Amino acid sequence: MALLSVEGVTRRFGGIVAVDDVSLDVGEGEIVGLIGPNGAGKTTVFNLITRLYRPESGEIAFAGESLLRTPPHGVVRRGIARTFQNVELFGSMTVLEHVLMGRHARRGRRARKILGYVGVAAHAHRLARELPYGLQKRVELARALASGPRLLLLDEPAGGLNHEEVEELGGLIRRLRDDFELTVLLVEHHMGLVMGAAERVHVLDFGRRIASGTPAEVQNDPAVIEAYLGTTNG
Amino acid sequence: MRRALGIGAWLLTVAAGLGVFLVLPHLVSDFHSRDLARAGVFFIAIVGLNLLTGYTGQISLGHGALMAIGGYTTAALVVHEHWRDVWTIPLAGIAAGIVGFIIGIPALRLSGLYLALATFGFAVAIPSLLKKFSGLTGGTQGLRFLESAPLQVTGLTGKVTIFGHTMTQNHFLYYLTWSIGIVGFALAWLIVRGRLGRVFRSVRDSEIAAVSSGVNLAATKTLAFALSGVYAGVAGALLAIQDEIVNPLTYTFLLSILVLVGAVVGGLGSLPGLVLGALFVQYLPKISTHVSGRSGVRDFVYGAAIIVVMILLPTGAGGFLRRVARPLTTWLYTRP
Ligand SMILES: Nc1ncnc2c1ncn2[C@@H]1O[C@H](COP(=O)(O)OP(=O)(O)O)[C@@H](O)[C@H]1O
Ligand SMILES: [Mg+2]
Numbered sequence: 001m002a003l004l005s006v007e008g009v010t011r012r013f014g015g016i017v018a019v020d021d022v023s024l025d026v027g028e029g030e031i032v033g034l035i036g037p038n039g040a041g042k043t044t045v046f047n048l049i050t051r052l053y054r055p056e057s058g059e060i061a062f063a064g065e066s067l068l069r070t071p072p073h074g075v076v077r078r079g080i081a082r083t084f085q086n087v088e089l090f091g092s093m094t095v096l097e098h099v100l101m102g103r104h105a106r107r108g109r110r111a112r113k114i115l116g117y118v119g120v121a122a123h124a125h126r127l128a129r130e131l132p133y134g135l136q137k138r139v140e141l142a143r144a145l146a147s148g149p150r151l152l153l154l155d156e157p158a159g160g161l162n163h164e165e166v167e168e169l170g171g172l173i174r175r176l177r178d179d180f181e182l183t184v185l186l187v188e189h190h191m192g193l194v195m196g197a198a199e200r201v202h203v204l205d206f207g208r209r210i211a212s213g214t215p216a217e218v219q220n221d222p223a224v225i226e227a228y229l230g231t232t233n234g
Numbered sequence: 235m236r237r238a239l240g241i242g243a244w245l246l247t248v249a250a251g252l253g254v255f256l257v258l259p260h261l262v263s264d265f266h267s268r269d270l271a272r273a274g275v276f277f278i279a280i281v282g283l284n285l286l287t288g289y290t291g292q293i294s295l296g297h298g299a300l301m302a303i304g305g306y307t308t309a310a311l312v313v314h315e316h317w318r319d320v321w322t323i324p325l326a327g328i329a330a331g332i333v334g335f336i337i338g339i340p341a342l343r344l345s346g347l348y349l350a351l352a353t354f355g356f357a358v359a360i361p362s363l364l365k366k367f368s369g370l371t372g373g374t375q376g377l378r379f380l381e382s383a384p385l386q387v388t389g390l391t392g393k394v395t396i397f398g399h400t401m402t403q404n405h406f407l408y409y410l411t412w413s414i415g416i417v418g419f420a421l422a423w424l425i426v427r428g429r430l431g432r433v434f435r436s437v438r439d440s441e442i443a444a445v446s447s448g449v450n451l452a453a454t455k456t457l458a459f460a461l462s463g464v465y466a467g468v469a470g471a472l473l474a475i476q477d478e479i480v481n482p483l484t485y486t487f488l489l490s491i492l493v494l495v496g497a498v499v500g501g502l503g504s505l506p507g508l509v510l511g512a513l514f515v516q517y518l519p520k521i522s523t524h525v526s527g528r529s530g531v532r533d534f535v536y537g538a539a540i541i542v543v544m545i546l547l548p549t550g551a552g553g554f555l556r557r558v559a560r561p562l563t564t565w566l567y568t569r570p
Contacts, residue, residue: 050446076448088446090439092503093432101436104429105448143447 001064003028003183004049004151009058011044018044020207021058026151031177031184033198033215035191037227040204042187043085046153049185050075050082062151077105081149083140085156085187089128096124098143108148108180117179118142118172134165145180152176155187170197191228195219203227255416259408267408268476269516274411275473277512280496281415281422281505282465287494288502289426290458291438292341296353298489299360300337300463302480303330304470309377309480310370312386319379319386319475320410326471327464334463338456357490361482376481379474387478411472418465423505425461434458466493499543514543 002025011019019041026032034042047053049060051072060067062078070078081102090098099111108114115121118138123131128139137157144152154173158166170193177184188194194201195215203211203218205227211218218224259267283297304326311317311325337356344352364371371377379387388394389403401409425431436444437454445451474480492515500511522535 052442052445071450072445073448073450076446082446084442088440088443090436090443092435092439097432100429101432101444101447101449104433104436143443147448 002026003063004185005059005061006045006049007059007061009045009048009055009060011048011053011055017207019048019055019204022204022207022209023058024202024209024212026183026185028150028183029177029181030200031173031186031198033194033201034185034187034204035189035194035201035218036204038189039206040227041207042189042204043155044207045204046082046155046185046187049153050080073105076147076149079106079148079150080153081144081147081151082153083137083144083155083157085159087133087136087140089136089139091127091129093128094125095120095128095131095139095142098128098139099146102143102146104147106147108146111146114142114145118145133160134162137161145176148180149182151183151185153185153187156189157186158188158193166193169193173197191219252416255412259405264402264404267402267404269520271404271407271411271476272473273512273516274408274415275469275476276493276496276515277415277509278411278418278472279466279469279493280500280508280511280515281419282462282469283493283497284500284502284505284508285422285425285434285465286458286462287497288504289431289434289438290455292345292455292458293347293350293494294337294353294459294462295350295487295490295494296337296356297462297466297493298485298487298491299357300330300334300466301470301473301489301493302360302364302485303333303463304467305474305480305485306364306371306377306470307467308471308474309372309379312379313372313377313382314370316383316386319388323414323468323471323475326474327467330467330470331460331464334466335456335460337463338459341459342452342455354487354490357487361486364482364485372481374482376479376483379478388475407476411476414468414472418468419505419508422465426505495540499540 004026006025007023009019009022010017022041022045024034034045036042044053048055049067051067051070055068062080067075067078090101093101095115096111099114102108103111112121115124118141120131120135120138120142123135128136131139137160141154141157157173158169161169173184173186174197176182186194186198198215201213201215201218202209203221203224205223210223210227211221213221258270262270279297279301283294287293307326307329308319308322311322312319337353340352341349365373368374380390384390389406392403393400394403394406396406426434433444433449433454436447436449437451441451473484477484496511496515497508498511499514500509501507518536518539522532522539525535526532
């Protein structure tokens with residue numbers, strides 16, 4: 001049974017159907033990629049899973065139970081933590097305080113351990129927003145890990161990072177999965193990282209799921225090639 | 235070593251502060267200690283407003299109305315129920331805390347300037363509400379302690395004896411107000427340094443990140459409103475006890491604005507400067523009257539002084555504007 005299952009979910013914004021009858025699943029312990037061109041609806045899927053948005057129709061279940069009756073602030077208690085495409089930090093808080101906020105509702109490993117793990121322990125008492133962008137993303141990751149999640153949602157973790165940092169990231173995500181016994185759903189709009197780290201991939205285009213399979217399978221799928229060639233972002 | 239020095243300096247500051255608190259009324263005229271007691275009322279209200287506006291980022295221009303709830307609770311209990319004035323203070327705090335909580339519920343849908351305007355509406359409406367329910371509130375006349383329940387007024391004879399120590403009524407009011415103010419300040423300090431303070435700031439800094447960390451926005455915001463209301467209610471009760479009368483004129487929207495001015499001048503999102511904010515609000519009108527008794531000149535001096543302080547404290551004023559804008563922008567971009 002899938003740890004996360006999204007079934008026939010639709011969400012509109014005005015005239016735009018941001019997510020159109022999308023179904024996808026993530027199995028326990030998997031690293032699954034969610035890819036697609038800009039505006040395909042990937043972040044919206046995250047916002048639906050984390051209950052920031054309400055779906056117009058469809059069902060989302062986690063560990064066999066519906067998520068749709070869980071309030072937005074209850075999602076982390078159920079074992080789902082996330083990062084944001086454009087980092088969402090607490091402007092007045094130090095790095096350590098971010099991790100303490102991560103432990104607000106549900107406690108994972110000790111704050112110090114996590115800071116060391118993601119490599120920001122040296123900056124524990126600095127304001128997070130004063131750090132370079134790459135480290136800010138690490139702080140967000142540390143905050144998410146601090147809640148001891150079962151499912152980790154990463155929204156474009158490679159965005160804004162330099163080449164070297166992106167190379168490291170793939171390894172880090174796999175290590176995280178093993179060391180923290182996580183399941184990972186990874187949004188990326190560039191193929192490279194996903195193809196290296198993910199075991200399975202779902203592809204969205206204009207709000208619809210157009211393909212699913214192993215990275216090799218989807219890379220050769222004509223519909224996927226079309227979607228990526230059909231936009232300037234491919 | 236550095237840590238020990240830090241703790242030493244900290245203790246010294248606290249001791250100096252307490253020393254000033256104890257001797258101050260003896261350094262000024264008896265009559266003047268009543269002004270200081272009045273500054274203490276502002277101090278308590280400002281500390282409470284800062285928990286709400288400074289730490290959770292919710293602007294209230296309605297704190298004068300919450301003070302009215304406290305003041306009228308005290309007055310009604312003294313005049314109608316013949317309670318001893320000082321014993322009404324806890325209930326006044328609770329009553330305003332409940333009203334604060336209730337205001338906090340519609341406030342969940344609003345932030346930034348919209349919230350400021352909604353709370354301002356409450357502040358504008360309260361005097362006419364007070365006039366309307368005249369059976370309870372005494373209408374335009376208000377409630378007069380000395381006429382209706384003189385025996386319930388502490389220090390009616392001009393002297394108060396506590397623990398065998400006799401002092402003037404003005405000194406009593408000073409020590410009563412500022413003792414409560416110091417306790418309230420210490421509690422606020424514990425709150426903002428602790429887990430709850432962090433949760434408050436998370437809501438101010440990023441609502442989405444706070445929710446995703448498991449913070450219940452509705453519960454946190456209404457809790458902040460309620461807590462802030464308790465401070466305002468206690469301040470209002472002390473104001474009523476000092477004046478020995480309540481009437482609608484005391485609780486116009488100007489009172490709400492003064493409390494916000496004090497919090498901004500004192501420094502939103504920090505506590506130590508709030509004493510200065512309270513003194514500013516209490517003494518600025520007197521100082522401007524001193525410059526000139528003519529109302530035009532006086533008001534000009536008053537307004538100009540606020541502007542000058544804002545310019546001289548760019549971080550205070552700047553931080554304020556940032557926080558006005560932030561909940562608003564967060565709101566605009568996170569609505570489903
Ligand atoms: N809160 C919102 N209000 C209006 N439109 C939105 C909102 N969130 C997303 N959209 C629209 O939904 C579509 C999908 O956006 P998004 O999920 O952010 O795409 P992706 O993350 O794949 O780049 C876009 O057309 C976007 O403009
Ligand atoms: Mg996106």
